[in-house]
Amino acid sequence: MPITSWKVGAGNTAYAMPSTLDPRLIADLRAMRRVVVFTGAGMSAESGIPTFRDRLSGLWAHTDPMEIATPWAFRADPQRVWDWHVLLAGAVCTAAPNAGHAAIAALEQAGLEVTVITQNIDDLHRRAGSREVIELHGNLLRLTSFVDEEAAFAAASPTICRVCDGYAVWEHCDPWAERGDLAAIGLRAGPVPRCPGCGALLRPDVVWFGEPLAVDAIEAAWNAVDRCEALIAVGASLEVEPAASLPWRALARGARVIEVNPAPTALAAECHAAIRGAAAEVLPELFARIWPTRC
Numbered sequence: 319m320p321i322t323s324w325k326v327g328a329g330n331t332a333y334a335m336p337s338t339l340d341p342r343l344i345a346d347l348r349a350m351r352r353v354v355v356f357t358g359a360g361m362s363a364e365s366g367i368p369t370f371r372d373r374l375s376g377l378w379a380h381t382d383p384m385e386i387a388t389p390w391a392f393r394a395d396p397q398r399v400w401d402w403h404v405l406l407a408g409a410v411c412t413a414a415p416n417a418g419h420a421a422i423a424a425l426e427q428a429g430l431e432v433t434v435i436t437q438n439i440d441d442l443h444r445r446a447g448s449r450e451v452i453e454l455h456g457n458l459l460r461l462t463s464f465v466d467e468e469a470a471f472a473a474a475s476p477t478i479c480r481v482c483d484g485y486a487v488w489e490h491c492d493p494w495a496e497r498g499d500l501a502a503i504g505l506r507a508g509p510v511p512r513c514p515g516c517g518a519l520l521r522p523d524v525v526w527f528g529e530p531l532a533v534d535a536i537e538a539a540w541n542a543v544d545r546c547e548a549l550i551a552v553g554a555s556l557e558v559e560p561a562a563s564l565p566w567r568a569l570a571r572g573a574r575v576i577e578v579n580p581a582p583t584a585l586a587a588e589c590h591a592a593i594r595g596a597a598a599e600v601l602p603e604l605f606a607r608i609w610p611t612r613c
């Protein structure tokens with residue numbers, strides 16, 4: 319691992335370790351209270367979680383996620399897509415948050431205003447104790463209805479299902495169903511369940527390939543980035559827009575930006591400090607150095 323000194327300016331891709339960060343940067347960061355931690359697949363990799371883009375093992379070893387985690391695949395064969403997600407959820411549920419997740423949660427509990435913006439769907443930030451979490455790609459363990467909007471609007475009386483918030487056909491809705499009935503249904507082996515309110519097939523509430531991010535999630539992320547004084551990008555490849563531009567937006571707004579990543583990205587050359595390393599190792603040390611009285 320290359321360990322060199324503090325970066326001195328834009329265009330310099332030298333890497334620092336927490337122990338070699340410029341004292342002036344440390345002093346600046348120590349005074350800051352509004353922090354965004356932006357995390358990608360590298361954050362969860364150390365918890366042993368396959369990313370949404372990894373192939374699963376066993377029966378599914380030859381299945382390309384980009385072919386099965388799509389709305390088209392679900393429309394063609396909902397049970398097959400459901401079964402694939404059940405296996406992925408099994409890997410997620412047996413994994414535990416790592417020391418990096420814990421360090422982020424501890425910052426929030428110590429009184430800093432921390433917003434986590436994550437591309438991960440594994441719920442590990444919440445399980446570690448973080449409360450302000452914006453999930454850009456959704457949450458594997460939460461379900462939503464699969465809405466065939468064309469069919470709903472082609473019907474005589476389309477409405478919004480008050481259980482799943484999806485477009486529904488009024489005649490099909492159960493007036494007695496409650497939102498809690500949906501929350502009680504989990505991602506587990508068996509037939510694909512249906513919304514108790516409108517009868518629509520249920521699916522994991524994640525952003526599949528070919529689907530746009532949820533507008534409210536990306537707007538919440540922009541708002542958090544615009545308000546933050548410091549942004550720490552952790553294990554994000556920064557290849558997928560619009561999420562990839564969040565650190566650049568923070569830089570343009572004058573925030574201090576630090577990258578923690580085992581692999582170099584374009585951000586390393588432009589941010590205030592780039593640390594090459596794994597989140598579980600770097601974050602506890604980094605936070606203890608910046609906010610020693612809080613870690």
Ligand SMILES: [Zn+2]
Binds near residue numbers: 479483484514515516
């Ligand atoms: Zn519904």
